[in-house]
Amino acid sequence: MRRAVPPAVAASLGLFAADQAGAQTAVETPVADPFFRQRGQAVRDRPQPAYDAVGLKVGGFTLWPRLQSAAVFDDNVFAAPTAPRAATTLRLTPDVTARSDWGRHQIQGYVRLDFDRNLNVSRESATDWRLGGAGRLDIAQGAHLTLALDLEHGHEARTAVGTDPLTVRPVAFDGVSARLAGRRTRGRLRLDASAEVQRRDYDDGADAAGALVKQDDRDRTTLTLTGRAAYALSPATAVYLQVAADDRDYRRVPSRPDRTSTGRETLTGVDFELGGLIRGDIALGHRRQTFDDPRFADLDGLGGRGRVTWFPTALTTVSVAAERAVADTGVVGAAGARRTDLCFSVDHELLRNLILSGRTAHVEDAYIGRDRTDRRFSAGLTADYRLNRRQGLTADLNWIDQASVGAAPGPRYRALWLILAAVARF
Template structure:
């Protein structure tokens, strides 16, 4: 399903995808003596399905995995409006191809993807998004590797994105270029990791309902982030860690617009653990602070933390709970950022070998800096994946979103329900 919280979600996706790509690329390495591997249990979504997983198209040392998803999405409030809710139906086509190496050392992965939406009721909601990216891992010596990743995407801000305004005639589009570099060294009970990432957002202006231009240049920005982490293994199933991070958010200066540039720091201490094949997770707590250049905006600071716990009551069921607190950029006029709190819980169940059911509930709160405004969002979803064969499958999903906003500068409050069905073809 499409990302709903897009503005902050893209940045988080990059950092998260960088880690995920690194882990996937590292899967070919010998991990027998790695005290930081947590694989006693396999999550439902990660479990191999030899009878249904695509074989791909091999070419030399690479394998290509083409995929095409064709579907229909019905939204009962396509403009995320408080009143005068408008239902609409969208046809969606999402082609994708992933190419992975299968070398004995080092690894390389590239990806190209598009998502083409054509709304049957409102032409203004037609969008074409695409992205290109890749990641590579260099195995220097045993226990030392370097991972590089780069992506370029043309995307749009969903009507239901956190902080999105309802006045644009068409969804606001933007380009995102990103690059990251990560180095990891593991030796005995100690693991050191350093990450550097740069993201560049370039927003496009858009017209409002009466045809006037909505200026978006003041949202253009470059984000540079450095992260360092040290893990110490107490046992093969438990490790303590300390992580520090710094980010600089350099906004484009536009005449008549406030300066929204800032720099931030975060320090976390936590534990990464696995209790047999029943529970694994990571919990950390610390302090976060974001300092803004414009004195009109007060600095944001306070408790920071994140947690991810997975429970495996049976081999066929996975329960996952997450929580996080962070400082996020915002497109809301008059605000330089928001202190966000996210909590979610999800259940995945393998009802049949080829039928997986998934449900998730999330709650988030954005406390805006510079405005007397707080947004609270509750979302719930249910989806199913049914694999007919290696090449074909069906997906269906139902998602509900409820946003409420309070304060003297309160934003829109609305509800939205989406139903989607799709056919998946892969090789």
């Protein structure tokens, strides 16, 4: 069962980066490229030849198999406001990524399984899976197309943002997403366009009394179209205009409000790099979300996102990120939430084979159609110790404190969990 923190594994469509730590390879990009932003290298992105997995060569492909076994100690397994119950979960996570080694074009695929067995509360056990692939077609110098497809079956974590723990078992869902994107770079001008379709279907659950907890009104299909034009002012700075539109088509349920909406967002931004010291991408603009159901007021206001990464030394990376957007939610009676997300993280390479990380985040969800605002603070510490190329150990400590205010407040709770894991990779 996935936790809200740390984040779930990234989809394969994200820049074709292999999911395994040892699967990362340095990309030779000409420094003359005005959009090249890798002069400063993050601690977790830097290759470590003595400890990175080399993978298995199979024809024109390289495979990176990986197996993680973990014990999860949770002091509030139900995310309950009172009388928290502690539990221990054993987790086994095998996954493999395959990527082509061709000089032009590229194909990548991955598959991942998550087997969770709770030793104290059997109904909290779950089996999830995720698989997908992506391909890049190099049309000409500076022009390519990418196509990606991802499938998944998962369970919603009790601590997931925007959910109420009403069911006796975690809510299961199935998802599929497809994305087509293109890029054209010519001199100082770069054009990007993408179209993405996501489908999410939730299974109904049951409450403690055995009554059915319907989830049909959460089923949705989302179409997102994005266009971006960037112009490089210098080899280290570019300005851009980004326009996005989305259509969120929810299943109509007679007894519940219709959550269907359309959104428009226009952002102007700048991405930059100050030598090898600071790298950033900041954009601000206007966001509007219009709902089909007249009971929900339209959202009209500030939108934006940004991320700044600082490299004070070669061994330390500091990142700050913020985003303001409209989020889907599982809260009954709400069409969505205006979300403000702030996070801060630090990675430090204490030893060549030991990386320590700390992070904090604050998420505020102001729900649409319901007088409720959730405020969540989270913090975490991680230690990754690599014994050699094939074995490693990980310790991950996470804490969440959620509060809720308004006429119809949600649950308030605190949760602390510790993950101790051993990793084998090739």
